[in-house]
Structures are given as C-alpha cells and as structure tokens.
Amino acid sequence: MSDRFDVIVAGAGPAGAQCARDLAQRGYDVVVLEAEQEDGFPRQSNKSTAGTFPSMMASFGVPDEVVMNYTDDVVLESPNDHYVQHQPGAVLDFASFKRWLVQKGREEGATYRFDARVNGPIMEDGVIAGVRYAGDEEAYADIVVDATGPAAPLAKALDVSDLQRKHQAIGIEWEMEGVDIDHPQYADLTNTMMLRLDHEFAPGGYSWVFHTGGDTAKVGLCYIQNDNHDRYGRDDTSIDDYLEHWLDTDPRFADAERISDKQQHRGSAHIQMPDKLYTDSFMAIGDAVPTVDPLWGEGIHKGMKSGRMAAITADRCFTNEVPDTSAEAISVYSKLWHSEVAPRMRERLLMTELLYLAPNERYDTLMDDLRAADSDLLAKANAGNVRAMLSLLHLRDIPLLGKFAKERLTE
Secondary structure (H helix, E strand, O other): OOOEEEEEEEOOOHHHHHHHHHHHHOOOOEEEEOOOOOOOOOOOOOOOOOEEOHHHHHHHOOOHHHEEEEEEEEEEEOOOOEEEEEEEEEEEOHHHHHHHHHHHHHHHOOEEEOOOOEEEEEEEOOEEEEEEEOOOEEEEEEEEEEOOHHHOHHHHHOOOOOOOHHHEEEEEEEEEEOOOOOOOOOOOOOOEEEEEOOOOOOOOEEEEEEEEEOOEEEEEEEEEOOHHHHHHOOOOOOHHHHHHHHHHHOHHHOOOEEOOOOOOEEEEEEOOOOOOOEEOOEEEOHHHOOOOOOOOOOOHHHHHHHHHHHHHHHHHHHOOOOOOOOHHHHOHHHHHHHHHHOOOHHHHHHHHHHHHHOOHHHHHHHHHHHHHOOOOHHHHHHOOOHHHHHHOOOHHHHHHHHHHHHHHHHO
16 A cells, blocks of 8 residues: 555545545544646636635635625526625635635645546445555545545446436636626626526526626626526527627626636536435545535535535544444435535425526516515525425416426426
8 A cells, every 4th residue: 555544535626625624623644636736726627606605704714815805795687677685795716715725724734635636446345445546646545535526536436426417507707807897777786796597698597797896707607408408598509609699798798808817717517416425435525416506506615514524424433432434334424415515405406497497587577576575585495495485486387387397207
C-alpha cells in the first residue's frame, strides 16, 4: 500500500472540501484528490452561479471576503409580470469560495493532492478499499467518499449512482457589465437575485440575473433536457443560442458586455431522486448524487450539508466500540441525507415538474397568485408543503396535471 488514510475524498468542490474540513477538524487523517491542477484552481470547475442564503453563510462560517454582493430580495419574472419577495442572500465569487474551503481544510489538517484525477475503485473481497488516481497511483482508506459531481466514477462503478440523461439540467452563465439593473420596463434588480420563467429564453427551465454590484451581474439560463424542453424549444437551437437571443432582445442588456477577464461558466446537474447514497465503506455526496435544489438549482448549501452529513456518519462509524464501516453502519448517512439535506424531495420534484411543464401564460397568473397569497406561501411550496402547492393550482390546471400524470405513468 503506497498511502493509507482514514478517509479518501474524491473531489474538492463545496461538498468534498466541506466533508474533508469537518473530518480533519475531528482529527481524522483525510486526503482530498482533486482532478484540477492547483495553479489556477478552480479553472475547469468554476461553474456555479454561487447564489446562496444566510443559513449557509452562518452554518459554515463563510467570510465576507468571498462575497461579491449581498442581496435583499428574490425577484420572480414571468413574460409580462414579476413578483418580489424579501429574502436576504449573497452572491459569492465561486472561485474564491472554493479556494477558501481548501485553505480552511488544510488549516484543520486535511491533505490535498491536485492533478490527481480518480480513475476507479480498488476492491478487496467485494468492498472498496481505496482508489486509483493520476494514472497508476494508489491510495487506501477505511471510507471513500465520491464528491466528483455528475461524473461520479466511483459511485457508478459501485452501482450507487443512477444519473439519467433525461433528468440532466445544463446551464450557461456570463459575468457582464453595463447591465441596466433598474430598467423602467422591469422590476428594479438592485441587490436582488432574479429568476425568469419564460420558455422563449429557457424552454423547460429558467434564466437569471444575479446583481453583483454597480452595473454588473451574473446572467445565465438553464433547462432540463427532457420533454418539456422539446415541447417549448426550437429545433437546432443550442443553449448558447438561447442566451444570445435573450441578450439580444432584452433591453436591460442593450449596452451590456461580457467582462473580458471572466470565464464563461458551464455546468450540469441531475434533477431526480437518488437511487442509492452509500454501500460498504463508501458514500456519495454533492452532485455525485442529485443533491441540487430541484426547483431553483441552488447546490452549494445542499452539497455542503451532504458533505457534513457524510463526515458525521464517518465519525460515528469510527467511534463505535469496534469501528464498523459496513453498509449497515453507513446507512445512517441515508437517514441524515433525507432528513437534513433534502427533506420532502419527492414533493419538491413534483413541484418542479409542474412548474416547468406550465405554459408561459400560466407564469403570468402565478405572479398574481403569489401577490394575493400569504408572504410565506412561496417558501412553503418550495419546501414541499403539499397544501401550499395545491393552493397555487387552479381548475384550469387539471389538463396540466393530467399531462404530468400521463408522463409519469409512461416512465
């Protein structure tokens, strides 16, 4: 054995880095294997819009230094209307945030190895005992954690991951300057995170403007590559084409330009129930399983919570009278994931399907419904409260519900 650790974490994204940070803080010998080179990290994996909320900032001690702009409200836009809800938040500089997480993990004692892409598991008696990485390098551990995102080479090899293309969401984002943040035809987007429901620009998904200060903003869109996208989309139109169309036709971007020294961000995540989360001596966290918020795509907080739950699980396995990393012992991770990371996941997925199945004119009505409802209705519906979800439905939505039921039965 060339290297031996208590825990190996594959991937230095928010989920993996937080898992390693928590484990190292508890005194465990943990190594993080990251595919990217350290020089310029993160270059390939700087993909997140990095919009988050005070609960994440407080839970993980995130400093002001990695925040581009603090926001006061969330704005929902439909093709012809909008709704404003007071909800403090923060738009992070995702690259700086990821580097900060690495630094904090190292300060706690975690080992980081860059340019160390994990190739696959090392199995002993049918149980994962380590990983091969960076070609022919090997490392061994009592527990292995896959935090590599949708690639999930370890989770797939161990039949833990069942990510399906029909549930894959793709996204693109530019950081822009010269954006007319307070255009007279639209809601004032000063210090807000705005999400637009409009199939013309994001068929089967949504687009966004996250204000980052002054006349700058993160501008992008995403959609799930499924029947909803096919129903509302245009043939031979790429995600780049949709973003260009929005930038060309929305007057808020008439004088906007892409910030030259900023990367274009591209990413993907799967919006589905996880198949499995663990097996003997192994857990999958972050986007290696579908951890992203199914409604609005927020993944940082949920990913980091999944990393923390994995660390709690490992600690419990190691502190038993006799250390036990069997699937039975690690099954506590699944219970923690469903209760703490993604509660009411099935109900929230239902809300997601209904929302992105609706036609554009229904989005205008939704804005009226939200204005007429209690101020916390949106939060309740977003949390999977069935009564809140039902209160947003109309009789004319029955055909929509029938279409949804038919699609589920077909699957």
